[in-house]
Amino acid sequence: MSINQVRFIAKLRHPNLVRIRGFYWGSDERLILYDYVSNGSLTNVFYNKIFLYFLKLVRFIAKLRHPNLVRIRGFYWSSNERLILYDYVSNGSLTNGFYNKIFLYLLKLNEAIIHTIFKWLLNSGFGFSFTVQFSELRHPLYSQLSYWEWNRACSFEKEKKISMKKTKSSNPSHAREKAEGESTCRTSSSSIVSSNEDLMVNILSRLPVKVLSRFRCVCKRWNMLISDPYFVSTHQGRAIQDPNIMKLLCELKQDGLIRVCSIEEKEERKVTHDLIQPNYPDRILWEHCYAHMVGRPCNGLICLEGSHFALVCNPATRNTLVIPRGEEEQYYYLEGLGFCSSSNQFKLVRLYEISTGYRCDLFTIGQRGARETHPLQPICSWRHVGDFPYHICRSGRYMCHVNGRVHWIIWPLLDSSSEYVLSLDLELEAFKVVSCPEHWPEEARDEYVDLMELRGELGVVFLDWDVWEIWVLKDYTNSIWSKEYQINENIPGYPLFKNLRVLGIRRGRLLLIINDGIFCYYDPRNNSLEVIFDESPYLYSWFVTTYVENLVIPF
Amino acid sequence: MSSTKIFLKSSDDKTFEIDETAARASETLKNIIDGGCLDGVIPLPNVSSNILPKVIEYCKKHGGDNGSSKKIANGGVDKDKEILPDYDEEEDKREKVRVDELKKWEEEYMDFDQQVLYDLMLAANYLHIKGLLDLTVEKAASMIRGRTPDQIRENFNINSDFTPEEEEEMILIEDEWDDEWAFD
Numbered sequence: 029m030s031i032n033q034v035r036f037i038a039k040l041r042h043p044n045l046v047r048i049r050g051f052y053w054g055s056d057e058r059l060i061l062y063d064y065v066s067n068g069s070l071t072n073v074f075y076n077k078i079f080l081y082f083l084k085l086v087r088f089i090a091k092l093r094h095p096n097l098v099r100i101r102g103f104y105w106s107s108n109e110r111l112i113l114y115d116y117v118s119n120g121s122l123t124n125g126f127y128n129k130i131f132l133y134l135l136k137l138n139e140a141i142i143h144t145i146f147k148w149l150l151n152s153g154f155g156f157s158f159t160v161q162f163s164e165l166r167h168p169l170y171s172q173l174s175y176w177e178w179n180r181a182c183s184f185e186k187e188k189k190i191s192m193k194k195t196k197s198s199n200p201s202h203a204r205e206k207a208e209g210e211s212t213c214r215t216s217s218s219s220i221v222s223s224n225e226d227l228m229v230n231i232l233s234r235l236p237v238k239v240l241s242r243f244r245c246v247c248k249r250w251n252m253l254i255s256d257p258y259f260v261s262t263h264q265g266r267a268i269q270d271p272n273i274m275k276l277l278c279e280l281k282q283d284g285l286i287r288v289c290s291i292e293e294k295e296e297r298k299v300t301h302d303l304i305q306p307n308y309p310d311r312i313l314w315e316h317c318y319a320h321m322v323g324r325p326c327n328g329l330i331c332l333e334g335s336h337f338a339l340v341c342n343p344a345t346r347n348t349l350v351i352p353r354g355e356e357e358q359y360y361y362l363e364g365l366g367f368c369s370s371s372n373q374f375k376l377v378r379l380y381e382i383s384t385g386y387r388c389d390l391f392t393i394g395q396r397g398a399r400e401t402h403p404l405q406p407i408c409s410w411r412h413v414g415d416f417p418y419h420i421c422r423s424g425r426y427m428c429h430v431n432g433r434v435h436w437i438i439w440p441l442l443d444s445s446s447e448y449v450l451s452l453d454l455e456l457e458a459f460k461v462v463s464c465p466e467h468w469p470e471e472a473r474d475e476y477v478d479l480m481e482l483r484g485e486l487g488v489v490f491l492d493w494d495v496w497e498i499w500v501l502k503d504y505t506n507s508i509w510s511k512e513y514q515i516n517e518n519i520p521g522y523p524l525f526k527n528l529r530v531l532g533i534r535r536g537r538l539l540l541i542i543n544d545g546i547f548c549y550y551d552p553r554n555n556s557l558e559v560i561f562d563e564s565p566y567l568y569s570w571f572v573t574t575y576v577e578n579l580v581i582p583f
Numbered sequence: 584m585s586s587t588k589i590f591l592k593s594s595d596d597k598t599f600e601i602d603e604t605a606a607r608a609s610e611t612l613k614n615i616i617d618g619g620c621l622d623g624v625i626p627l628p629n630v631s632s633n634i635l636p637k638v639i640e641y642c643k644k645h646g647g648d649n650g651s652s653k654k655i656a657n658g659g660v661d662k663d664k665e666i667l668p669d670y671d672e673e674e675d676k677r678e679k680v681r682v683d684e685l686k687k688w689e690e691e692y693m694d695f696d697q698q699v700l701y702d703l704m705l706a707a708n709y710l711h712i713k714g715l716l717d718l719t720v721e722k723a724a725s726m727i728r729g730r731t732p733d734q735i736r737e738n739f740n741i742n743s744d745f746t747p748e749e750e751e752e753m754i755l756i757e758d759e760w761d762d763e764w765a766f767d
Binding site: 218220222230235239246249 | 720728732738739745753
């Protein structure tokens with residue numbers, strides 16, 4: 029991304045577009061600075077789509093290159109002014125009649141004509157033929173972009189791409205050129221490999237979801253293979269075991285984008301940040317809404333709740349499912365997702381406050397791999413599973429799902445009792461109360477105390493005097509806990525910990541967030557701390573969770 | 584160490600010699616040896632003479648142990664060893680040196696072009712050499728990772744068999760996932 033290109037995008041102006049003031053384009057971070065918008069409507073998803081579309085359009089035009097064409101770097105398009113930013117040409121030859129003509133056209137005519145010109149240019153320069161009719165392009169200016177036109181413009185782009193592909197395959201000289209370039213790849217062994225299903229599953233299951241989603245377009249067989257339940261589970265199994273990559277869902281932004289941070293450790297550590305936009309259903313797209321993530325990711329799925337909707341989403345594939353509210357009028361707390369492996373179903377949990385405690389409802393989401401094996405499976409509704417008389421220690425955190433059970437920290441019914449965790453078995457749909465050891469301090473119920481999953485077991489971390497203790501529940505029936513780790517509050521060379529959260533374990537080291545935003549590894553073997561990156565002033569650490577991406581789409 | 588020699592015949596009728604211990608790295612050869620079906624030369628009609636020496640080289644390095652190759656694939660640490668209650672620095676260091684050495688060897692070993700990679704992968708698959716299969720598959724995966732579907736088709740000799748309507752849909756999908764913002 030050169031400075032020219034940045035300038036180029038920033039030049040886009042439109043009454044419906046927020047102006048972009050600046051960019052930061054680092055290898056690990058992409059920031060866009062735009063005007064402050066007091067009205068939330070511009071930051072909604074629709075705005076994002078238009079903006080992305082604009083970028084695409086602009087990118088398309090800027091991508092056109094031809095020895096006789098000066099590269100276009102930027103536009104400014106308003107009712108009274110039209111500017112085009114292009115490379116400085118020291119040699120006069122490019123500014124000759126040919127070029128001037130195009131330039132004048134660009135100045136005089138609307139964008140629709142620009143497309144036609146490019147069409148012509150492509151026709152003469154690259155041997156592509158377009159099926160798009162000239163008359164079809166004569167719709168109002170792109171600058172009056174509406175959702176309808178956005179779709180139209182998309183279909184134009186699509187047709188263009190298709191015709192490009194068609195010519196590519198039918199153009200022998202082009203094909204020959206390609207074949208020469210890649211002759212070394214065209215080996216018989218590569219086609220033997222590609223026809224060997226086992227090897228292909230083996231290779232493809234090592235790739236990230238994003239790459240696989242693109243590879244669906246390679247051929248029918250690959251599309252089938254990638255959606256196949258066997259492949260989905262192989263891929264999931266490999267992703268869970270891969271110790272080299274750790275993904276963290278960091279936050280849901282106001283405009284519905286999810287920030288994912290991946291820490292990759294192959295030869296050296298690489299931290300990347302990605303923004304993901306789930307495919308929100310259209311009716312949510314049009315409402316301006318504030319949404320947040322509910323609970324923790326469960327088998328690659330997350331749950332999002334907005335002011336008047338709830339949905340379950342696989343952020344890797346971007347698929348979403350809207351969860352109906354049901355007939356209930358009362359206010360409820362959406363708690364998050366759990367997974368029941370025996371029935372291969374996801375269950376969404378919500379709670380109501382009632383006079384004697386809480387009432388619990390479940391919503392079942394059936395799993396069918398990625399393909400429609402049971403297209404007729406009805407989408408269930410909310411269903412009441414039981415009440416419990418305990419009060420939940422709720423302070424911004426949600427329930428914790430571990431191994432087919434969900435858990436909450438509760439206040440005991442009697443002060444003297446040591447009842448500590450309420451668990452709901454999602455398969456049996458039965459509640460169970462687990463006590464804590466008598467000697468645990470009062471702090472174990474403090475607001476910053478967090479439940480988490482540690483190697484498939486329920487863990488809890490709390491501060492006892494000056495030591496952070498991490499305990500794991502070993503036995504539900506007998507309430508047996510064991511102390512797995514303890515971290516001294518003061519490690520030489522580092523500031524005093526406050527607010528410690530354990531995200532997970534990698535290669536014997538604990539991944540922690542300390543002091544609201546410093547991500548670090550703690551090595552229990554030699555009591556050392558290694559800072560990975562620091563986002564301290566900007567992060568609300570309760571929303572950071574580990575997550576393993578997969579292709580599971582149970583809806 | 585027993586040094587019984589075993590003879591392998593490639594698809595183009597060339598014979599290669601390998602120690603029995605090394606040959607046991609291959610599940611297929613191991614079964615043949617244990618099954619007592621050994622009569623002089625084992626013919627390998629799916630492996631050519633330019634690939635077989637490579638396979639033998641790998642087997643020699645990993646002869647007898649299947650565990651170490653697994654450790655490499657997991658990045659040097661076994662999954663079961665996530666918690667180390669007794670932290671032994673010396674042991675850890677020695678282990679690290681050994682792993683580093685193997686990694687370096689693998690790097691040199693894996694330095695070849697794409698055609699050899701696919702041939703080697705097929706041979707490893709045929710002979711059931713898990714470590715070598717993992718190694719080659721991992722390399723193939725990292726090679727195709729950043730490619731476009733078009734390049735993949737070229738690479739694997741695949742023709743797009745979508746109908747025009749499906750093709751349109753697929754192009755939309757491809758487009759949706761092609762969200763690199765940079766122009767170049």
